[in-house]
Amino acid sequence: MLVSGRGSNLRALLEAERQSDYPAQVVAVATNRAGCPALALARERQLASRSFPISEYGGSLERRDQEMAAWLLGRGARLLVLAGYDRILTDPLLSAFPQRILNLHNSLLPAFAGTMHAVEEALAHGVKITGCTVHLVAPELVDGGPIVLQAAVEVRDDDTSASLLERIHQQEWRILPEAVRLLSLDQLRMDGRRVVRVAS
Amino acid sequence: MLVSGRGSNLRALLEAERQSDYPAQVVAVATNRAGCPALALARERQLASRSFPISEYGGSLERRDQEMAAWLLGRGARLLVLAGYDRILTDPLLSAFPQRILNLHNSLLPAFAGTMHAVEEALAHGVKITGCTVHLVAPELVDGGPIVLQAAVEVRDDDTSASLLERIHQQEWRILPEAVRLLSLDQLRMDGRRVVRVAS
Numbered sequence: 001m002l003v004s005g006r007g008s009n010l011r012a013l014l015e016a017e018r019q020s021d022y023p024a025q026v027v028a029v030a031t032n033r034a035g036c037p038a039l040a041l042a043r044e045r046q047l048a049s050r051s052f053p054i055s056e057y058g059g060s061l062e063r064r065d066q067e068m069a070a071w072l073l074g075r076g077a078r079l080l081v082l083a084g085y086d087r088i089l090t091d092p093l094l095s096a097f098p099q100r101i102l103n104l105h106n107s108l109l110p111a112f113a114g115t116m117h118a119v120e121e122a123l124a125h126g127v128k129i130t131g132c133t134v135h136l137v138a139p140e141l142v143d144g145g146p147i148v149l150q151a152a153v154e155v156r157d158d159d160t161s162a163s164l165l166e167r168i169h170q171q172e173w174r175i176l177p178e179a180v181r182l183l184s185l186d187q188l189r190m191d192g193r194r195v196v197r198v199a200s
Numbered sequence: 201m202l203v204s205g206r207g208s209n210l211r212a213l214l215e216a217e218r219q220s221d222y223p224a225q226v227v228a229v230a231t232n233r234a235g236c237p238a239l240a241l242a243r244e245r246q247l248a249s250r251s252f253p254i255s256e257y258g259g260s261l262e263r264r265d266q267e268m269a270a271w272l273l274g275r276g277a278r279l280l281v282l283a284g285y286d287r288i289l290t291d292p293l294l295s296a297f298p299q300r301i302l303n304l305h306n307s308l309l310p311a312f313a314g315t316m317h318a319v320e321e322a323l324a325h326g327v328k329i330t331g332c333t334v335h336l337v338a339p340e341l342v343d344g345g346p347i348v349l350q351a352a353v354e355v356r357d358d359d360t361s362a363s364l365l366e367r368i369h370q371q372e373w374r375i376l377p378e379a380v381r382l383l384s385l386d387q388l389r390m391d392g393r394r395v396v397r398v399a400s
Contacts, residue, residue, distance in 0.1 A: 108308060111308065125310060126346055126347045126392070126393040126394040128348075129331065129350040129352050131329065131352075147327055149328055192324065193326040194326040
């Protein structure tokens with residue numbers, strides 16, 4: 001798992017793991033931000049965790065991603081979850097987990113793609129419904145990979161970006177563990193760009 | 201009201217009118233397509249109705265829209281509803297109903313804007329949630345005017361564009377009469393691009 005933020009999605013996955021039939025487990029947590037609360041949470045839960053500050057790789061995203069990929073694979077990771085991770089992935093990570101990288105975006109893609117400020121933009125645009133998306137990461141498609149799950153969230157007249165984001169998070173904590181479950185159980189198939197479920 | 205299609209949204213508005221406290225009434229139905237079922241429905245219900253084939257205006261959209269606007273205003277229309285109307289509006293119509301034109305689009309705008317095939321495109325893109333939007337028509341913004349209401353519709357793995365469109369229509373028949381009600385009661389205000397409700 002790659003994290004940059006407060007760790008609420010990591011927390012949601014750890015919560016899901018407590019179900020006896022949950023088929024996946026967080027085996028390693030990597031971050032680009034040594035000081036992020038998500039890393040502190042991983043340590044507190046005694047998960048394998050490590051920060052990879054870009055300064056240690058002479059500013060090279062590729063070299064950093066190469067190290068991250070090797071470290072994650074070495075911990076037994078078989079799928080990669082990006083949860084609030086705020087850097088693009090380069091080829092070493094993309095190649096290490098082909099069709100096995102899940103990303104969260106806090107809008108109903110394809111609306112408000114390619115921005116770190118999707119909630120603010122949705123609010124300013126005046127949409128009445130927004131939400132969140134879990135999608136597979138495809139090379140060269142920013143926020144454009146095949147969609148696994150989405151959840152809708154109603155915008156209220158008195159919403160601020162903070163209050164709206166909070167309700168979107170609550171849906172993320174539901175659909176991210178569910179997407180990890182489906183991918184772990186190999187219950188997803190591609191039909192063109194559509195991701196459909198099959199019995200495993 | 202401007203129509204081009206089968207008239208299901210006209211039917212939904214006429215249904216809403218049967219509520220004793222519904223504040224609006226369809227007073228006139230105009231179409232660009234003389235043979236459309238929506239026009240036949242308007243006649244059957246003995247509503248003022250008229251077709252304005254472009255051929256009668258030497259192919260000029262502006263001249264046609266000028267005639268339409270005069271005819272609609274002459275019937276007492278105070279707001280204009282586009283429901284399945286498949287031509288862009290030109291200035292004579294836009295000017296006749298400033299901030300008083302509602303359009304339906306069968307996606308959650310801004311996703312899948314500017315297309316007559318939003319349902320097919322949403323399905324091909326693989327979204328898990330789509331829906332419909334009622335928005336105010338703003339000059340020069342195709343499908344881009346301020347959003348009044350939206351409704352979300354889940355996409356199922358076995359959906360065809362026909363089955364998905366049918367469920368979207370059911371939401372349209374709910375939110376279009378509601379948007380007409382709010383606009384008629386003067387309960388909508390602009391806050392930037394956001395449309396918010398106020399007590400009238």
